[in-house]
Amino acid sequence: MPDRRSFLTLLGGAGLAWPRSVEALASRWSGGGAPGDDAFWQDVRAAFLIPHDRIYLNNGTLGPSPRVVVDAVEEHGRRVAATFPPGVAWDDLKGGLARLVGGDPQGFVFPRNTTEAMNFVAHGIELDAGDEVLTTDHEHIGGLEPWRLVTARKGATLRVASLPVPARDASQLADAVWEQVSDRTRVVCVSHVTFTTGTTLPIAELDRRCRAAGILLAVDGAHPPGMLDLDLSTVGGDFYASSPHKWLLAPQGTGLLYLTDPWRTRLWPTLASGGWDDLSLGAHRLNHMGTMDESRLAGLLSAIAFFEGLGMERVEARVRHLRRRLQTGLRALPATFIASSDAEELACAMVSFRIDGVDSLDLQAHLSRRANVRTRVIGEYDYGWMRLSTHVYNSEADVDRVLDLLHDAVRTGVPAR
Ligand SMILES: Cc1ncc(COP(=O)(O)O)c(C=O)c1O
Incomplete structure (x- = not known):
């Protein structure tokens, strides 16, 4: 993890010098990154284009690409448009x-x-x-x-x-x-x-x-x-x-x-x-x-x-850590059915649940309105569960904020959408 000073140096005066190559990111992230090292993972989050006020918990549907990936796509498109198609490596x-x-x-x-x-x-x-x-x-x-x-x-x-x-x-x-x-x-x-x-x-x-x-x-x-x-x-x-x-x-x-x-x-x-x-x-x-x-x-x-820069072992440990935090918090909610398994060998980075008496689609709309939270409702097979996914750009604070909102929802209910 860079200290604050080198962090600011990296950002540069105009805040534009965020590392734009995967090599630079890999070297920046060569140390640290324990599952609960939130400062490290906040640094990872800064490599994304997700607005700072969005809590994105729907990676199970679509993963937001980090900036380096968006750049690679754009660069390839430019080379094609310049009639110099690089082909596929x-x-x-x-x-x-x-x-x-x-x-x-x-x-x-x-x-x-x-x-x-x-x-x-x-x-x-x-x-x-x-x-x-x-x-x-x-x-x-x-x-x-x-x-x-x-x-x-x-x-x-x-x-x-x-x-x-x-x-x-x-x-x-x-x-x-x-x-x-x-x-x-x-x-x-x-x-x-x-x-x-x-x-x-x-x-x-x-x-x-x-x-x-x-x-x-x-x-x-x-x-x-x-x-x-x-x-x-x-x-x-x-x-x-x-x-x-x-x-x-x-x-x-x-x-x-x-x-x-x-x-x-x-x-x-x-x-x-x-x-x-x-x-x-x-x-x-x-x-x-x-x-x-x-x-x-x-x-x-x-x-x-x-991902090679981050290391899959580190990634899996972190996404499981966040899901466990979420699932532990959900277990403390009254009147809540958790459809995901408690057994760590069966669990990973998604958890699904339903609060008695609360329509999951209403809850989804409520979370979106209250705190810009993105979720998925599993309406298929009439299950009606809300699914939350945790990935490397999420923080413990994201999880805690959503748990707070869910506690409120249990206490006071949510408006119909
Ligand atoms: C288990 C599973 N299979 C298949 C799909 C379909 O994926 P895609 O739209 O990328 O084909 C999804 C999408 O959410 C999925 O969760």
Whole structure:
């Protein structure tokens, strides 16, 4: 952490000299950063464009890019406009990702989001009439609808396992999914971390069971990259779909699909362009999608470097610290149901809850009006929970302010929106 004096020097007289390169940020953040070191994390917050009076607790929907990422996108766009298109630094991108989230660099494909990635999987495997695809009642439309479409079209069946809320432990979750497996199940598709409650599903255990039964496992990993200190080479699953524009804070429209080895040459491409059938290209066949917005990949490269500078271990510890503070505070609220698990092995950086007698959408509008708080209400499946996400730009003060407002809401209620 810089002392106050060097901080002011860095800011410069006009306040304009905030480090604009990821290298400068990485060296600035080389020491400190314990989970409760709020001064360090305030310095991290200053690398963002989020207005100082906004409490953004909806990273689960979209991650706000730090300034260095916005700059990288803009710079790329300028070079394209100057008719000097730099192209995509594929090797840097795949190598950087493999360092940050694990996995083999050869396995990465770059669609626009989890939805597109999961469509690539659902449309790219063979599925016959009578086959079953098993999912859960905590899947997001982005991970679910591709399977609904493909099963409807092929005369296959979509089955839905019901997950416990709040979940007690990993084996309870694995069993809840596995109870619905039949001898017709061809694919299991589940979230790594659910969008509904931020619960981490036991992917490694499901992977073990699926392999033994000859079932494919497709993982909706929209959330973990940039949130958890992840290793894609051990997490499990045949396919891992994600959205770096969430926790990895990459530009909007930056997706990720990780293919395990046999599928790099086996998956049918959904979009065909030159080389789609050249198996020597492996997974890269699927990156041939015609002209695309390369600037978002320049932004992703910058986002990867930003997180490498912070270190994923430090990031995960901090985002968990803030979520624990939030969840502990929520537990002290009367008449409040917490849908997220209490077990640290199942929890991460999102917590969902409902206050008895308070409509969560009314509460959302109230928090927004009172303190510019951004939240997400999980209306899907009629759950009606408010979800709060904690990321590196949040502070303990953000959490405490929201808890104070929630205490007031319990005491006095909130106006209808
Ligand atoms: C678990 C999960 N899957 C998929 C999606 C869809 O993501 P995208 O819109 O980036 O495709 C989301 C978005 O919130 C999500 O939470």
